[in-house]
Amino acid sequence: MRVKRTAIIPAMNKAFSAAPRALDLAREVLSIEAEAVRALIPRIDETFLRALNIILSCEGRVIVSGMGKSGHIARKIAATMASTGTPAYFVHPAEASHGDLGMITSKDVFIALSYSGESQELLTIVPVIKRQGAKLISITGNAQSSLAQSSDAHLNGAVAKEACPMGLAPTASTTAALALGDALAVALLDAKGFGEEDFARSHPGGNLGRRLLTHVRDIMHTGDGIPSVRLDASLSDAVLEITRKRLGMTAIVDDVQRVLGIYTDGDLRRTLEKHLNFATTRVSDVMSRNPRSIAPDALAAEAVQLMEQHNINQMLVVDADNKLVGALNMHDLLRAKVI
Numbered sequence: 001m002r003v004k005r006t007a008i009i010p011a012m013n014k015a016f017s018a019a020p021r022a023l024d025l026a027r028e029v030l031s032i033e034a035e036a037v038r039a040l041i042p043r044i045d046e047t048f049l050r051a052l053n054i055i056l057s058c059e060g061r062v063i064v065s066g067m068g069k070s071g072h073i074a075r076k077i078a079a080t081m082a083s084t085g086t087p088a089y090f091v092h093p094a095e096a097s098h099g100d101l102g103m104i105t106s107k108d109v110f111i112a113l114s115y116s117g118e119s120q121e122l123l124t125i126v127p128v129i130k131r132q133g134a135k136l137i138s139i140t141g142n143a144q145s146s147l148a149q150s151s152d153a154h155l156n157g158a159v160a161k162e163a164c165p166m167g168l169a170p171t172a173s174t175t176a177a178l179a180l181g182d183a184l185a186v187a188l189l190d191a192k193g194f195g196e197e198d199f200a201r202s203h204p205g206g207n208l209g210r211r212l213l214t215h216v217r218d219i220m221h222t223g224d225g226i227p228s229v230r231l232d233a234s235l236s237d238a239v240l241e242i243t244r245k246r247l248g249m250t251a252i253v254d255d256v257q258r259v260l261g262i263y264t265d266g267d268l269r270r271t272l273e274k275h276l277n278f279a280t281t282r283v284s285d286v287m288s289r290n291p292r293s294i295a296p297d298a299l300a301a302e303a304v305q306l307m308e309q310h311n312i313n314q315m316l317v318v319d320a321d322n323k324l325v326g327a328l329n330m331h332d333l334l335r336a337k338v339i
Helices: 005-038 046-056 068-083 120-132 172-191 196-202 207-213 235-245 265-272 300-310 330-335
Strands: 062-066 088-090 109-113 135-140 153-156 228-230 249-253 259-264 314-318 324-329
Touching: 005 172, 046 135, 046 153, 046 172, 062 068, 068 088, 068 109, 068 172, 109 120, 120 135, 135 172, 228 235, 235 249, 235 259, 235 265, 249 324, 259 265, 259 314, 300 314, 300 330, 324 330
Parallel strands: 062 088, 062 109, 109 135, 135 153, 228 249
Antiparallel strands: 249 259, 314 324
């Protein structure tokens, strides 16, 4: 159905007239929420440490729960903890009272989110959680609430006001709760010594996982796939080896496979300018000595860094005795999606 231009123009005029107010309101929302997060900083004290130590001494898992918008924040906190070294998952409080409480044991820690601290669904299951012996941490906006008073540790997420003009939709309060959850997760990460490789193991499908879990040995060419010639080989033999192995270079090795040099496509172009006899010239006379190399156990990302730093496209892989064990070029790293 064709919409008449005359019907569109009034709507556009209305949108343009509302633009200044919309921009002002958006900026005010960000300002209110930013202030809500800033107000949390002085509250990071002994109570935060108590919550942190409760989780650090947890022999089970962390269960995070909340209703409505607090539930969405609870899911995100659980996901952040799980990906940063603290086993955690979300349980819906209403489902918990209908059987899912069986997931919770005395070795677990239960984190409950409710801005009012009076969420009936949470208060219904709190006595059961306490009887089971699980520790309870709460994040609320009311330190005198029933949930806060029942907790082993309470984190105060109170905000001066919501960013919603009507003061009804949870906005600044959910941002504050999320920030407190992130603060807990990062403090736990640091306390546990959780590093980049640990993070990558939790994210094997992402770019970070490939970058931090892929080693040179995983992608290098080995065996007959390694281009190499002996020190007494002719320049013609070296060029044939480069052509056969298709890596843009060949290693020059001694009788026990120790690397003595490298001859690359770039060296070949420079050789052509000298008009040398390829049949009689030995590769040792034109090779590049002391070539860049890398160990097989090094991260593939290190190979990328070295290649970019020294403006090269190929690299030899050697063991601790400088013996040739592999070879790779930039295309191998691209195929492995390390770069």
